[in-house]
Amino acid sequence: MEYRKIKDEDKDGDVIGDDIESLHGKAHSVPLNNVASLGGSSSDRSKWKRKSIVTLSLTILTSSQAILIVWSKRAGKYEYSVTTANFMVEALKCALSLAALGRIWRNEGVTEDNRLSTTFDEVSVYPIPAALYLVKNLLQYYIFAYVDAPGYQILKNLNIISTGVLYRIILKKKLSEIQWAAFILLCAGCTTAQLNPSSDHVLQTPIQGWMMAIIMALLSGFAGVYTEAIIKKRPSRNINVQNFWLYVFGMAFNAVAILIQDFDAVMNKGFFHGYSLITTLMILNHALSGIAVSMVMKYADNIVKVYSTSVAMLLTAVVSVFLFGFHLSLAFFLGSTVVSVSIYLHSIGKLQR
């Protein structure tokens, strides 16, 4: 379970804030402007292609992330410090963003949109999502007083609903009735696919556990929607610059987490104590999927991200059958059917608007 933290932080954790009120108008008008300025069907197609590539990348990376977790669990217990691994993920994402920027600068020169230097107005919002995740990670320790680990996995599907609700409220983007129905089905389908004989324990969760699970789902959903708002606020700004600033604050907050939680361990055993090949692969994978999340926020939206990571969950189970000889349950097939219908309805719902 320990590793879930790094996973959480990564999957939905690269977020930054702004004055929400000021974002409303801009975040809303941006996609329309974009479409208008790009116009024609060939640029529509290239946008669609870019959106598909980042979504597919996120799905594959998230799926392989979960497979690495299973693999590492089979290899034995984690002996490394989770906070240092989180820090390394942020540092690697930062380095990759800088490398991408370096290439862009060589090819296109430094412009208004891809320069690293920024204004206080632009940068001031970037620490907020990282701060939200720090709060969420601190809460995560307390929720285990009320819920066991498999129960927490079930309750985490509340993130799907919270993301949809906050996407509607904060970004003021409307989903059709059919898309709302599809979103409820996505949540029910994902939960069904994860059912196991001990899942019913979650129904005995005390009211405090439910409250905390809902708060954590709201924090996670808020951070995700907020990131989208920040990234889309400046659509012409290069995504690598936006990522760089996101990840710098990610590093800073994770450094604080190391100091709070693992200072003694790091001092006594060293920063990289317990790191193995698989730890390195996991850090690399988390860094890449973190960047994929940002890309999806830039070129698609939180709804696409939720669908993408849900499909990844199903994909992981199917791949695990071949890799680890897992057995798929009837609940998995039923959940997958519901998720598939949900995806279909989401696309139908969009066309009918």
Place this chain on the structure above:
Amino acid sequence: MEYRKIKDEDKDGDVIGDDIESLHGKAHSVPLNNVASLGGSSSDRSKWKRKSIVTLSLTILTSSQAILIVWSKRAGKYEYSVTTANFMVEALKCALSLAALGRIWRNEGVTEDNRLSTTFDEVSVYPIPAALYLVKNLLQYYIFAYVDAPGYQILKNLNIISTGVLYRIILKKKLSEIQWAAFILLCAGCTTAQLNPSSDHVLQTPIQGWMMAIIMALLSGFAGVYTEAIIKKRPSRNINVQNFWLYVFGMAFNAVAILIQDFDAVMNKGFFHGYSLITTLMILNHALSGIAVSMVMKYADNIVKVYSTSVAMLLTAVVSVFLFGFHLSLAFFLGSTVVSVSIYLHSIGKLQR
């Protein structure tokens, strides 16, 4: 499990046949004629009201049927002969139809539409559904060589899909894409709601078991759709006359079943051996819900019937919490959510056509 037979036979068992080809045009045009001749919004409302009442009756009767089964299981093993109970259900339905007709004759006199005498052309189709059910009941004995009883309960949800497919093919009524999606969800949701820790056994069903389950689902679906075709073929014909002829052949086929399966037991122990208060209540309930099925076929359709009996299944579980102290599983809540969304989508899908 034994009692399931009577339940099956009853719930979808009051069916009769005709030359399918000749039914197509008529079954299709009938509802339109009906609407045209009745016209105005007040008769639309009264039709809607009648449809709602029969649907609600079917839901409540089916739900209490299952509750009676649970109650009788608690009371001990069944000692009565299932075939004689089936015969009594048909006989009671016959008697109730005649009683209703008697009242109608007194009030309205004997007319072309409510007279009992009939032509060979009209009556020739009525034994077919009863014959289909006899085949299905015989197959039921063989399927248990491949599937256990709870597995069979799961596989019976294939009836939902087969009814939808045959409804489309035989009655040539179209469902919208959204309604098809809703139908798949109904099947997945009902199965999810019935999941229990041993449900995964069903995945080990050999190919012969799957084939037989599919054939039985097709037989059941075909019998249901065929009944609707027969009843709707003559829309002005009084439903009680149609029911009378349906049930007469139901009695005949059940008499054959008594001779084949329980002749010795009936001869040695007597026809009503082992009958108790609860057996009587179950026979009464099955008779009433059988009549409700016919009414739904007349005034609504097979799709409404499937939704009605699915909701009844969920209702039974909820009522059992209060009556028997049952615990609802997480799978039940997830399945109910999916079924609820399915009902919503079905109604949305209808409006958008």
